Amino acid sequence: MHIDRAVAAASAGSAQAAPIAVRLPPLRFNYNVLIKLSFFLFVVCGAIALVEPSPYDFASFLTIGLWFLGGFRVHRFxxxxxxxxxxxxxxxxxxxxxxxxxxxxxxxxxxxxxxxxxxxxxxxxxxxNTLARAELCLKAYAFSTVVAAACGILGYFNIGGTEDLFSKYGRASGTFKDPNVLGSYLIMGALYFIQSLILRRTRHLLLTLSALFIVVAGIFLSFSRGSWGAFIVAALMTMVFAFHSNRDARVRRRIVVMAAVAVGVALIGIVLLLSIDSTREFFLQRASxxxxxxxxxxxxxxxxxxxxxxxxxxxxxxxxxxxxxxxxxxxxxxxxxxxxxxxxxxxxxxxxxxxxxxxxxxxxxxxxxxxxxxxxxxxxxxxxxxxxxxxxxxxxxxxxxxxxxxxxxxxxxxxxxxxxxxxxxxxxxxxxxxxxxxxx
Structure with a gap:
């Protein structure tokens, strides 16, 4: 009985004297994942232009540097x-x-x-790797447009005292210094949401409609005449291209129906904004x-x-x-x-x-x-x-x-x-x- 206790004590002492070595797995990183993350950040930062140099500029050095280290090819075209x-x-x-x-x-x-x-x-x-990279860019860009447009809306209505930060000259400027640039920047995000709706490429219909509503409201509240016209032309082009490229009659009908829904959402947003007296007066002034x-x-x-x-x-x-x-x-x-x-x-x-x-x-x-x-x-x-x-x-x-x-x-x-x-x-x-x- 005393011998067993002595052996146990000796074993415990030896365990304390010689700790067990733990092997940690070697540190690894996936270069492609790193490129994707840096590129996503790079594109998202394109919506931030309140300071110079902007976060976009710093992110560009990181992304382009990482990409350059991995090598690239130049096609003759x-x-x-x-x-x-x-x-x-x-x-x-x-x-x-x-x-x-x-x-x-x-x-x-x-x-x-x-x-x-x-x-x-x-x-x-x-x-x-065109399809994957182009889709990643569109997702990052669309996300950034929702953020920029939301900031513009907050600034226009002076929610939380953000008027001086996110609006200029009585117009929504969001995360940009110029309302004209905000309105133009938001266009491609709106097109991405419109295409997702008309081609049914979204799993979250209400979320996509809400995002489109916010972005279109941001374009409207920028009161940029050029952005208004550019958005209308670009949206029509996207819908016509989608209709032209699909030969199936059922798909074409769906495109027409969803296009009507997208247009309806945009119009509802504009009508709601025009119901505000100050917004309606400024719109009539800028619409000339x-x-x-x-x-x-x-x-x-x-x-x-x-x-x-x-x-x-x-x-x-x-x-x-x-x-x-x-x-x-x-x-x-x-x-x-x-x-x-x-x-x-x-x-x-x-x-x-x-x-x-x-x-x-x-x-x-x-x-x-x-x-x-x-x-x-x-x-x-x-x-x-x-x-x-x-x-x-x-x-x-x-x-x-x-x-x-x-x-x-x-x-x-x-x-x-x-x-x-x-x-x-x-x-x-x-x-x-x-x-x-x-x-x-």
Missing amino acids: ILAFLALIFVYNFGGFVALLPYLNEPDPTLFMLQSLYLAITAVFFALFFAE VTQEYDEGETGRFGNQLRSLPMLLDRLNGFGPLRFRLIFDLDPHNSYINSFASYGWLGGSAFLLMVGLTIFIGFRLALARSPYARIAHVYWPALFVFLMQGFQIDIDHWRHVYLMLGAVWGIETARIRWLERPAWVERPVGLRQSSGRLPSR
Whole structure:
């Protein structure tokens, strides 16, 4: 009995003296998951533009750096885009040379170069693993639009004393400094929700309808005439593309019914907002075709007309940010600004890049391919921005460069699919084992 206790005590003592070694599993990380998380954060941060540099800029360095370390491929089709965006910025730096001692023009061109780099990244990024990455981007972007629109609504109605933070000039600005940028930013999120509804790609119908309601309300309360028109055109394009790409009569009927539901939700939201007297009065004021600052020889349109003969005599334009020094206003026209700030070299490259983008955008949206559905969101959103460029400066909008790179990257994937249809990732919902679409 005493011997057993002694043995037990000795065993306990030896256990304390020699603790059992525990083997921990080696630390591991999944590179692809890390890229997805950083990319999701990168896109979401695009909705935050109250400070400069914005969180989007910091997230871009992280995401692009991680992606670069993993390696990438450059398809020959995308070389045209790379060349044009390079020449566009090169022309701007040539026009900058006489004003290198001025900080604002120099910063303007450095920002242009940075945005061009992000567009190249998006083009190369979407050219690989296209369906998964494009869908991830849309989800992140749509989420960010709900947040931005909700902040704009809070600011417009001064809920929680947020008027000074989330509204400007009596208009919802949300997480942006300019209500016009908020209204335009929200468009692609609204298109994503509309497509999810008309194609029944959502498991949570009421949640999607609520999100669409919030985003459309944000667009309306931005009181941006350009955003109103752009949203209507882009929404119609998305619905027409969906109807055109589906041959089944039942699917087409469902698209029509759900499109009517989506339009109804949007109209209900607008009618409710117009029932508020102050909102209705401001709407009637903003709904006019032109405003006071648009008219006259020294108004927006007058300045644009007066600048044209002056630019004909200046090969390098006025120089970056010099238009405002001559006319006391920014050009509010990205096409005139491309020649005024980037010279004839940069302006010509910009026009050619826009023209080619419009060609490949419609080809991508109308051709039958595994990438048509995602193109029906990206392309209408980008197209209306390119049209908005005639009445506002879009050349430094971060989300425009996202969409520009995305359209070129998705079209690159489609070209590769045409070259090797059996190679491409299989899209969800297609049963063909070869990866081909019927009647291609």
